[in-house]
Amino acid sequence: MSLLPVESISALSRLHPKPAQIHFQYGTAGFRTIASVLDSVLFRVGVLAGLRSKKLDGKTIGVMVTASHNPEQDNGVKLVDPRGEMLDTSWEIHATALSNAQTTDDFIRELEKLVQALKIDLSKPARVVYARDTRPSGASLVSSLEDGIKAIGAEGRNAGATRETPQPLTIDCANGVGAPIAARLVEYLGDTCLWFWKTPLNNACGADYVKTTQKLPPSLAGRLQPGQRGCSLDGDADRLMYYYLDDRSHFHMLDGDKITALVAAFIVELVKTSGLDSQIKVGVVQTAYANGASTKYLSERLPVRCVSTGVKHLHHAAEHYNIGVYFEANGHGTVLFSQPTQDILASYEPTTPAQSTALEHLRNLNQLINQTVGDALSDMLLVEVVLAHKAYSGNEWDSLYVDLPNRLVKVVVVDRTQFKTEDAERQLVSPVGLQQKINELVRRYDGGRSFVRPSGTEDVVRVYAEASIKTQADELAFRVAGLVYDESGGNPATRPKEFL
Numbered sequence: 001m002s003l004l005p006v007e008s009i010s011a012l013s014r015l016h017p018k019p020a021q022i023h024f025q026y027g028t029a030g031f032r033t034i035a036s037v038l039d040s041v042l043f044r045v046g047v048l049a050g051l052r053s054k055k056l057d058g059k060t061i062g063v064m065v066t067a068s069h070n071p072e073q074d075n076g077v078k079l080v081d082p083r084g085e086m087l088d089t090s091w092e093i094h095a096t097a098l099s100n101a102q103t104t105d106d107f108i109r110e111l112e113k114l115v116q117a118l119k120i121d122l123s124k125p126a127r128v129v130y131a132r133d134t135r136p137s138g139a140s141l142v143s144s145l146e147d148g149i150k151a152i153g154a155e156g157r158n159a160g161a162t163r164e165t166p167q168p169l170t171i172d173c174a175n176g177v178g179a180p181i182a183a184r185l186v187e188y189l190g191d192t193c194l195w196f197w198k199t200p201l202n203n204a205c206g207a208d209y210v211k212t213t214q215k216l217p218p219s220l221a222g223r224l225q226p227g228q229r230g231c232s233l234d235g236d237a238d239r240l241m242y243y244y245l246d247d248r249s250h251f252h253m254l255d256g257d258k259i260t261a262l263v264a265a266f267i268v269e270l271v272k273t274s275g276l277d278s279q280i281k282v283g284v285v286q287t288a289y290a291n292g293a294s295t296k297y298l299s300e301r302l303p304v305r306c307v308s309t310g311v312k313h314l315h316h317a318a319e320h321y322n323i324g325v326y327f328e329a330n331g332h333g334t335v336l337f338s339q340p341t342q343d344i345l346a347s348y349e350p351t352t353p354a355q356s357t358a359l360e361h362l363r364n365l366n367q368l369i370n371q372t373v374g375d376a377l378s379d380m381l382l383v384e385v386v387l388a389h390k391a392y393s394g395n396e397w398d399s400l401y402v403d404l405p406n407r408l409v410k411v412v413v414v415d416r417t418q419f420k421t422e423d424a425e426r427q428l429v430s431p432v433g434l435q436q437k438i439n440e441l442v443r444r445y446d447g448g449r450s451f452v453r454p455s456g457t458e459d460v461v462r463v464y465a466e467a468s469i470k471t472q473a474d475e476l477a478f479r480v481a482g483l484v485y486d487e488s489g490g491n492p493a494t495r496p497k498e499f500l
């Protein structure tokens with residue numbers, strides 16, 4: 001049987017001496033008093049939480065540092081048992097006794113008595129999760145608590161690491177139909193949440209500008225601060241692109257693939273936590289234009305299907321899942337909850353507080369998301385909700401996976417109808433033999449992937465290429481573009497000079 005780690009407890013306990021002549025009491029809602037006298041209490045609560053967890057075979061004990069509605073100069077701490085209920089009342093007396101031991105030696109003696117009386121097996125693991133409210137005294141009290149958790153050798157997790165007050169989201173609607181609506185949204189949310197920036201109509205702004213140039217709309221330069229999130233809608237407000245500037249003011253784009261990853265991972269987590277994972281299957285639909293790194297990230301977490309370009313294909317495929325998430329890389333998309341899934345969410349009875357919270361979040365998402373595709377403002381609210389829940393900054397969101405370098409090239413050909421594809425547009429079947437030549441090229445590039453398809457909206461053929469480094473992605477794209485041009489009877493005199 002392990003012994004109490006007396007040395008580590010003594011050493012750390014001396015850093016948190018009990019003030020003389022104060023009697024503490026674990027009351028209705030734990031210890032609560034003027035914050036300036038609570039240092040030793042927090043340390044000792046950390047040790048006690050570890051012991052309680054060991055007594056319960058390593059189940060997680062919660063510690064909340066708060067004085068609720070009391071004045072700012074007060075603070076307090078309460079313990080929470082593994083299922084979210086308040087500390088078993090039979091332990092309150094131990095908390096009171098430990099908190100009133102005058103010296104470190106007295107404290108150790110009290111601990112030894114407790115371990116013996118309750119037959120606590122000290123070799124068991126211990127886990128403590130903690131958080132605090134917004135009181136100015138909270139940070140230092142949490143660090144006293146952390147010393148206590150450390151002293152007893154428990155594993156601690158700070159669940160209250162709050163996202164620093166996020167800067168407002170700046171929204172560029174390309175001065176299109178989203179603009180008057182966004183202006184009204186600011187009236188509701190206030191300009192601490194949202195800034196609406198009037199940009200010129202579809203001129204060097206909007207989702208398409210951001211996606212194709214991978215640059216900040218010039219009209220936002222100097223406005224968007226490092227770390228701040230921005231987003232651009234297109235003129236008819238059915239596409240959404242996010243971005244942020246890092247500490248060195250470098251621009252980072254968060255496109256439809258990043259939105260899919262953020263939202264799908266969040267929904268999968270909620271379904272699992274709610275206990276509904278055997279009944280509700282979440283899936284993703286992408287097109288061949290989805291970045292290969294996003295497909296890899298998503299495939300490790302949930303089923304992913306690839307379909308032909310265009311929301312009509314994505315939407316119908318998403319309907320086959322219980323919850324289907326789809327965004328084209330260029331920012332069109334939504335999330336669909338099937339009717340049977342909505343019924344399950346309405347009638348399901350959770351059995352734990354964690355299940356109940358996750359269920360509530362799923363019900364709210366079902367309400368928030370406009371499941372009729374084409375509402376970028378609803379998509380924007382969805383992204384903001386997930387970021388707030390995960391306490392993610394743009395940078396953390398961006399780090400879910402690292403995009404593979406890629407290049408999209410348009411090729412003007414004599415007759416684009418001769419280009420025919422299969423396998424969700426990833427294989428050319430006509431002109432005959434061209435796909436094989438593309439495959440031979442792709443094989444020469446590390447992480448290479450390329451496909452060719454006729455555009456359904458412009459008189460061009462599109463070439464997409466990816467590779468593990470940017471120069472190689474560009475080179476592969478221009479080689480394939482050259483091949484497409486030559487093989488489809490392009491005039492050598494007008495061959496674009498960048499084609500290889």
Ligand SMILES: CC(=O)N[C@H]1[C@@H](OP(=O)(O)O)O[C@H](CO)[C@@H](O)[C@@H]1O
Pocket residue numbers: 289309310311328330332454455456457458462
């Ligand atoms: C590579 C690309 O961005 N293609 C776009 C574009 O289709 P094309 O068939 O590639 O022209 O316009 C569609 C309609 O807006 C959009 O759904 C699709 O994502």
Ligand SMILES: [Mg+2]
Pocket residue numbers: 234235236237238239
């Ligand atoms: Mg549009």
